Amino acid sequence: MPLIIVGSGIAGLTTALAAAPRQVCLLSRAPDSQDSASVLAQGGIAAAVGPNDSTCSHLFDTMRSGSFHNSKPAVRYLVEQAADALNWLGNQGVLFDREGDDFHLAREGGHEFARIAHAGGDASGRAFMQALVGKVKQASHIHWHSETDVDALLLRGNSIAGVRAKNKTGDTEIHEANDVVLATGGLGALFSATSNPPGAEGVGLALGLAAGAAVRDLEFIQFHPTALALGTNFQLPLLTEALRGAGAILRDEHGRAFMTGRHPMADLAPRDLVARVVWKILTKGGNTFLHAQHLGDAWPQRFPTVLASCLAHGIDPRLEPMPVTPAAHFHMGGLATNLDGRTTVPGLWAVGEVACNGVHGANRLASNSLLEGVTYGRRLAMRIKQENVSSNTCGTYCFAERGLETSPSVQHYWRQRLWQTLGPVRQATDIQKALAELQQFGKDIGWRQQLAICLLQAALHRRENLGAHWWAESVDIDKKFALNTH
């Protein structure tokens, strides 16, 4: 029986390629992975390969950004495999930007050293994915069904037995398998301001939950501090942190460099902190801008993606500052896995943003996500090749379905509510009100709203401020909870 992989972002494609010679049935939605977050990645992939850098330093920066909530063995594996991940990507045909024979390395928030390898300037994700998509299309062990939407897992007893999907003609298909890997990405699109593609709504998490898989750290949602502020738009272009690594400065409407003096790394402080500062200024009625005019002639070669997005919205970043807002960007939490990607449901595996092995702690370090997809995708593939490939199809199976669909207006409403209640700064009373509003519908509730309940409950359970999870009322928080528990 083939191995089923759901999702063709960097995590799914890496796992599929590394699983050879095992037969793989790869299921995903848009052709050529165009709907993935991976193609949108800008900055690149972190690896301690520069002069004076070390895996120890990369490990420490990852733990510090994650507020030391990270699983240290998971981080150690990530940083120790990073140089090999770059070589592996090179072997798949990725052409990294170089300075002579060496990688050109950029610096991003939370990193002590310049250690971000990139391709096509700030078009790293597109360049990486183009190479991987090409390799997957040539691979004889991979059968790729795109325009396919997986809407249920098959369970035989407590074990995975396959998936149910709708294909491009709208027909239902059953794919049986004893091992299913979820590589379905994150859930930023559940929020009304996001850098994520519109389909990043946590489908894999919903499927895993329906099958009874354990989850972890759901409250930790990363908000990127510098998305291009476009009024009421839902999906916002990202302004990569590498801009600040190249000297761009955040300023308010009075020209004040508001990160200076707030953290020793100033504009390059970890994302959670910068996002909160930007959020607070905006909620008090101020305005926040990223100034990068000094990059002048370097713009087209170094940041072509950001330049094109800004120009498309009538802003020329070579001549004027860019208005910025935080936006939901990355989910640190997800389906709980061990380092091999195994979930608590026999036969169900998870990798990439949908999974949580603890590597990112409470706040992901910049450019560690593509690295996670490559290192842990390869590790999962190695592990799964050692599994017994039995073809047990005895007994009937049942469906663990992701759940009910809702109307676009309901989805729009809850995106706004989640942005207000689970944004960079949270209030217990708001979360309790949102929960009460959702719970009154009982079981007649859409799957996105079910997920919202899980996120809200997880947030409510964590009473401390930690990483990306931050209370507005940090003083007397316990009193506030005591007042609102009945």
Ligand SMILES: Cc1cc2nc3c(=O)[nH]c(=O)nc-3n(C[C@H](O)[C@H](O)[C@H](O)COP(=O)(O)OP(=O)(O)OC[C@H]3O[C@@H](n4cnc5c(N)ncnc54)[C@H](O)[C@@H]3O)c2cc1C
């Ligand atoms: C704008 C932006 C810039 C970023 N920049 C960087 C960066 O520079 N460096 C870095 O490390 N990280 C970056 N990140 C984060 C990183 O891109 C993502 O965390 C990572 O790409 C996630 O990879 P993935 O393979 O887990 O999921 P994705 O790349 O999102 O892929 C998910 C896949 O699952 C499929 N799928 C989902 N649901 C279903 C379903 N029901 N049925 C079938 N298929 C399904 C989709 O079709 C898609 O193929 C950035 C993110 C964004 C949004």
